[in-house]
Amino acid sequence: MIKVVLIGSGNVAQHLIQVLLQAKEVDLVQAFARNPSHLSYLLPATKITADYQKITEADLYIISVSDNAITEVSAQLPFENRLVVHTSGSSDISVLNDKNRKGVFYPLQTFTKGKEIDFAPIPICLEAEKESDYQILEKLGNCISQKVVHISSEQRKSLHVAAVFVCNFVNHLYQIGNEICKENNVPFEVLHPLIQETAHKIMELSPKEAQTGPALRNDTKTIEKHLDFLENPEYKNLYQLLTQSIQHVKKL
Amino acid sequence: MIKVVLIGSGNVAQHLIQVLLQAKEVDLVQAFARNPSHLSYLLPATKITADYQKITEADLYIISVSDNAITEVSAQLPFENRLVVHTSGSSDISVLNDKNRKGVFYPLQTFTKGKEIDFAPIPICLEAEKESDYQILEKLGNCISQKVVHISSEQRKSLHVAAVFVCNFVNHLYQIGNEICKENNVPFEVLHPLIQETAHKIMELSPKEAQTGPALRNDTKTIEKHLDFLENPEYKNLYQLLTQSIQHVKKL
Numbered sequence: 001m002i003k004v005v006l007i008g009s010g011n012v013a014q015h016l017i018q019v020l021l022q023a024k025e026v027d028l029v030q031a032f033a034r035n036p037s038h039l040s041y042l043l044p045a046t047k048i049t050a051d052y053q054k055i056t057e058a059d060l061y062i063i064s065v066s067d068n069a070i071t072e073v074s075a076q077l078p079f080e081n082r083l084v085v086h087t088s089g090s091s092d093i094s095v096l097n098d099k100n101r102k103g104v105f106y107p108l109q110t111f112t113k114g115k116e117i118d119f120a121p122i123p124i125c126l127e128a129e130k131e132s133d134y135q136i137l138e139k140l141g142n143c144i145s146q147k148v149v150h151i152s153s154e155q156r157k158s159l160h161v162a163a164v165f166v167c168n169f170v171n172h173l174y175q176i177g178n179e180i181c182k183e184n185n186v187p188f189e190v191l192h193p194l195i196q197e198t199a200h201k202i203m204e205l206s207p208k209e210a211q212t213g214p215a216l217r218n219d220t221k222t223i224e225k226h227l228d229f230l231e232n233p234e235y236k237n238l239y240q241l242l243t244q245s246i247q248h249v250k251k252l
Numbered sequence: 253m254i255k256v257v258l259i260g261s262g263n264v265a266q267h268l269i270q271v272l273l274q275a276k277e278v279d280l281v282q283a284f285a286r287n288p289s290h291l292s293y294l295l296p297a298t299k300i301t302a303d304y305q306k307i308t309e310a311d312l313y314i315i316s317v318s319d320n321a322i323t324e325v326s327a328q329l330p331f332e333n334r335l336v337v338h339t340s341g342s343s344d345i346s347v348l349n350d351k352n353r354k355g356v357f358y359p360l361q362t363f364t365k366g367k368e369i370d371f372a373p374i375p376i377c378l379e380a381e382k383e384s385d386y387q388i389l390e391k392l393g394n395c396i397s398q399k400v401v402h403i404s405s406e407q408r409k410s411l412h413v414a415a416v417f418v419c420n421f422v423n424h425l426y427q428i429g430n431e432i433c434k435e436n437n438v439p440f441e442v443l444h445p446l447i448q449e450t451a452h453k454i455m456e457l458s459p460k461e462a463q464t465g466p467a468l469r470n471d472t473k474t475i476e477k478h479l480d481f482l483e484n485p486e487y488k489n490l491y492q493l494l495t496q497s498i499q500h501v502k503k504l
Contacts, residue, residue, distance in 0.1 A: 168465030213420030
């Protein structure tokens, strides 16, 4: 059994607690939360503490707090030379305090409060300074996911930027599509199959091969019609910039 | 049986021919193609013509050619008062020549050459001037899809703009994510589960509820790190514009 203490009570922390409670070979011995009430629906009060001095012994301490707080939280830990990891895609391993052994345990997924997540297909991106620590993280990763990968801090930096494009920004384009539909009395659901197929396609084809549409065809007539149609100057601007960018990639 | 003549030999035309050949209650009597060799892998030579004068009688003529060619092709048809439809998301019903009865049969999906498509979940967006013609289109639509919807030319115009955002532009963001990964020796496949989950999420949540990421959190530290990281000025520009746009939607 791997003994784990989880530090944090936000969105990712809650999802992690849920999956760690279900995992065989994992003993979630305690969770630390400044506000224990956030976790009371998941854990008995005896397993939650708000006092750094009362954090118990474990093989692994997972800090799952907002990026800006990792350094401070890791400095507050009242022990030394134990394995302490963070779960942040955008933070270097070095943001963790030097007094403990460092690592990263980054589940690459978008977590929405209240929407349960199947961890099995989620890549867990691992990093550790010591090989023996990496093995502990790998063992834990394999308990909850089918896909465990080694990603260095340098790689993770680029992966996080890429993730913002393919997840956060993609979702915003869904939002724009939704708005356009709403304003014109078209049910957004009509677009659901197109959205799913667009996402499935790039599992078989590279995004460059999968590209279609007026920008790629250089169909200036349609592009002008669409620009005329768009009233929101920000969306017009985005339409132009994305069209240009598609045409630049085509030329490569 | 609905007798259909299909006019065109491009990407969408080929997918339509394939599904119409499989459909019960549909008799694909002929296809017209300027270059019959494009269709010879699908149909026997006797069923393909390149001569407008040899187009046979049918209940329905489906023009599936590039948007710019619809008007001319519909004018070339050597008959009158028959039901002629186009399959274009971006064209008004009125681009069809007046001598025949008009309609639209628009399958709302992204078609990639060589990638077979299941039509069952694809919404078929219909329009016709006469109720009896609409019924023919509805019958045909139901033969190949589970989702047939009435969409006016006005609605279709907005739907097509929305589709460019949620499909063509989304795919371009996948392309950018792919490039960033490649340049930094990260396998793009690590992002596949995130991409799928982002697409699945909006079947249950509205895109506004599903939004996550540094822009939404107004996490300026991460945003600046990402902008520093991006070297391509076009991608930097897109990052900024999309970030602003997410923050504007948040305030609504």
